[in-house]
Amino acid sequence: MRTKNPLMYVGLSAVVLLSVGPLYFMLVMASRVNDEIVALPPPFSLGGELFPNLDRVFGNADVLFGQALLNSLLVASVATVCVVVTSSLAGFAFAKLKFRGRNALLLFVIGTMMVPVQLGLIPLYMLMTKLGLSGGLPSVTLPFVVAGFGVFMMRQFAEQAIPDEMIEAARVDGASTFRIFFSIVFPALRPAAAVLGLLTFMERWNDFLWPYLTLDAEHPTVQVALSRLSSGYYSDQSLIMAGTFIGTLPLVVVFIVFGRQIIGGIMEGGLKA
Amino acid sequence: MKIRDRLTKTEARVAPYAFISPFFIVFAIFGLFPLIYTLWVSLHDWSLLAGNQGFVGLDNYRELAQDADFWRALTNTLGIFVLATVPQLVLATVLAQVLNSKLRAKTFWRMGVLLPNVTSVAAVGIIFGLIFARDYGVVNWGLGLVGVGPVDWQGHRWSSWLAISVMVDWRWTGYNALILLASLQAVPKELYEAARIDGASAWRQFWSVTVPMLRPTIIFVSIVATIGGIQLFTEPLLFGAGVNAISGGSTGQFQTVAMYLVQQAFTGQRFGYASTVAWVLFLLVAVFAVINVALLRRIRSVD
Numbered sequence: 001m002r003t004k005n006p007l008m009y010v011g012l013s014a015v016v017l018l019s020v021g022p023l024y025f026m027l028v029m030a031s032r033v034n035d036e037i038v039a040l041p042p043p044f045s046l047g048g049e050l051f052p053n054l055d056r057v058f059g060n061a062d063v064l065f066g067q068a069l070l071n072s073l074l075v076a077s078v079a080t081v082c083v084v085v086t087s088s089l090a091g092f093a094f095a096k097l098k099f100r101g102r103n104a105l106l107l108f109v110i111g112t113m114m115v116p117v118q119l120g121l122i123p124l125y126m127l128m129t130k131l132g133l134s135g136g137l138p139s140v141t142l143p144f145v146v147a148g149f150g151v152f153m154m155r156q157f158a159e160q161a162i163p164d165e166m167i168e169a170a171r172v173d174g175a176s177t178f179r180i181f182f183s184i185v186f187p188a189l190r191p192a193a194a195v196l197g198l199l200t201f202m203e204r205w206n207d208f209l210w211p212y213l214t215l216d217a218e219h220p221t222v223q224v225a226l227s228r229l230s231s232g233y234y235s236d237q238s239l240i241m242a243g244t245f246i247g248t249l250p251l252v253v254v255f256i257v258f259g260r261q262i263i264g265g266i267m268e269g270g271l272k273a
Numbered sequence: 274m275k276i277r278d279r280l281t282k283t284e285a286r287v288a289p290y291a292f293i294s295p296f297f298i299v300f301a302i303f304g305l306f307p308l309i310y311t312l313w314v315s316l317h318d319w320s321l322l323a324g325n326q327g328f329v330g331l332d333n334y335r336e337l338a339q340d341a342d343f344w345r346a347l348t349n350t351l352g353i354f355v356l357a358t359v360p361q362l363v364l365a366t367v368l369a370q371v372l373n374s375k376l377r378a379k380t381f382w383r384m385g386v387l388l389p390n391v392t393s394v395a396a397v398g399i400i401f402g403l404i405f406a407r408d409y410g411v412v413n414w415g416l417g418l419v420g421v422g423p424v425d426w427q428g429h430r431w432s433s434w435l436a437i438s439v440m441v442d443w444r445w446t447g448y449n450a451l452i453l454l455a456s457l458q459a460v461p462k463e464l465y466e467a468a469r470i471d472g473a474s475a476w477r478q479f480w481s482v483t484v485p486m487l488r489p490t491i492i493f494v495s496i497v498a499t500i501g502g503i504q505l506f507t508e509p510l511l512f513g514a515g516v517n518a519i520s521g522g523s524t525g526q527f528q529t530v531a532m533y534l535v536q537q538a539f540t541g542q543r544f545g546y547a548s549t550v551a552w553v554l555f556l557l558v559a560v561f562a563v564i565n566v567a568l569l570r571r572i573r574s575v576d
Contacts, residue, residue, distance in 0.1 A: 016386065089292040126310075143303035151293075227395055248392055
C-alpha cells in the first residue's frame with residue numbers, strides 16, 4: 001500500500017478524464033452552432049455561441065425552461081427541508097428513546113430503502129388524480145417529504161453524537177422530549193443534517209420518472225423540460241446541449257463547493273448500511 | 274405522585290411515537306399503499322380513462338406470460354443489467370483499491386471520480402445519445418480513426434445494450450468505488466502486514482485480503498445496483514429520444530421492462546396490465562437480491 005506508484009496517478013488521471021470528458025463535450029456542443037456539431041471530426045474546443053444558445057433555450061415557449069428551473073429549485077428545497085426535519089425527529093427517537101416496537105419499526109424503515117417507490121407508480125398516479133394534485137408541483141413533492149435513508153442516517157449519527165447523560169440531565173431538569181430535541185439534539189445533529197440536505201437536494205433536482213409521468217405541460221421541472229427539449233420535435237443539438245448544460249450546472253457548482261461533505265456523506269452511508 | 278410528574282411520564286412514553294409518526298404516516302400513504310394497491314389493480318381490467326372494469330383474477334398474469342413484447346423487454350433489461358453491472362463492480366473494486374493507497378490530493382481524485390454521479394440521469398441519456406450518434410458521434414468518429422466502420426448504436430440490440438451500459442457505468446462506477454473505499458478503510462492494516470510478511474504479492478493480497486473483507490459491502494453494492502438495473506428507464510428513454518421514445522427503438526431493441534410498464538399504463542391506457550408488469554418487476558428485484566446474497570456468500574472469508 002505504500003508504493004508510490006506513478007502508474008496509479010496515470011490510471012487515476014485517465015479515470016478522471018473519462019469522468020469529465022462527457023461533461024466537457026456537453027459544454028463544447030452547447031457553445032457551437034448546429035452545423036459544427038454534425039461536422040467530422042467533431043469540435044473539441046469551445047465555440048462562441050453559448051450565450052446565444054442559452055437565450056434560445058430560455059426563449060423557447062414550449063419547454064418553459066426558466067419556469068422549470070424555479071420549479072425544480074422550489075420542489076427540491078421543500079423536500080430537502082422536510083426530509084431533514086422528519087429524519088432528525090425519527091432518527092433521534094430510534095437512537096435515543098426507548099419505546100415498544102422500536103426494533104421492528106427500525107427494521108421496517110431499513111426495508112423501505114430496498115423497495116423502489118417507482119413500483120407503485122400507477123396507484124400513486126390514481127391517488128394524485130383523486131386528490132386533485134395530478135399535474136402540479138405538490139404531486140412531485142409530497143411523496144418525497146420523508147426518506148427511509150434519511151431516518152437511518154440520522155439515527156446512526158445521533159447514536160454517536162449525543163451522550164445519553166445529556167438527555168438524562170435535561171430530563172431531570174424537567175425538560176419535555178420536544179424541548180430536549182430542539183435545545184440539545186437538533187443543534188448536535190447539524191453536521192449530519194447538512195449532508196443529508198445536500199444529498200436530498202441533489203436527488204430531488206435530478207428526479208425524472210415520476211415528474212415525467214405526472215407533471216403537465218405548464219409545470220415542468222428541469223429534467224422534464226430537458227426531455228421535452230430532446231423529444232424529437234427539435235433536432236437542434238446545440239439547443240438541447242445548452243439546455244442540458246444549464247440544467248446540470250447548478251449541481252456541479254454545489255458539488256464543487258460542498259464536494260468534501262458530499263463524499264463524506266456517501267462513504268458514511270455506505271459503510272453503515 | 275404529583276400531576277406534573279405523571280404528565281411528564283405520559284409525555285415521555287408518547288413522544289417517541291409522535292417523533293417517528295411523520296415518516297410512517299407519509300410513507301404509508303405514498304409508499305406502502307401504492308405498492309400493495311398495485312397488486313389489487315393487477316387483478317382487474319382497469320383502464321386510465323374508464324376506470325375499473327371488473328375483477329379478472331389472474332388473467333393479466335396469464336397474458337403477461339405469453340406476451341412476447343414483455344419477454345423481449347425483460348431480456349433487454351437483464352442483458353443491459355449484466356453488461357453494465359459486472360464491469361462496473363470490478364472497476365469500482367479496483368478503483369477503490371487505488372484510491373485507498375497513499376495519494377496526494379485525495380479529495381481531488383475522489384471528487385473527480387464522483388462527478389458523473391451528480392449529473393442527472395436525464396442529462397446522461399441526452400449527452401451519451403449524442404456521443405453515440407450514428408453519423409456524427411464522437412465514438413464512431415474514433416472508431417473510424419482505427420479503421421472500424423460506423424456502428425448504428427441505436428439500431429441493433431447488442432450495440433444499444435452496450436451504449437446504455439456505458440451510460441450506467443459512467444454514472445455509477447465512481448459512486449460504488451467510494452462506498453467500497455469506505456469499507457476498505459475499515460480493514461485492519463495488520464492483515465496486509467501479515468500477508469506481506471508471508472510473501473504475498475500485491476495481486477494475491479487483493480484477492481486474499483481485500484476482496485473477502487469487502488464481501489458485505491460488495492453484497493450491498495450489488496443489491497443496490499440490481500434494484501437500479503431492473504428499473505432502468507431514463508437512460509434508454511432519452512438515448513433513443515424521438516417521438517416514440519417509450520418504445521425503445523424501432524423494434525423495441527432497447528425497451529426495458531420499466532419502459533414497457535409506462536407504455537402499457539399511459540400509451541396503452543391499461544392500468545391493470547401495467548400493474549401486473551410492476552408486480553412482476555418487484556418480484557424480480559426480490560429474487561435477484563436473494564440470488565446476489567447467495568452467490569456472494571461463496572466468496573470465502575480469510576481462513
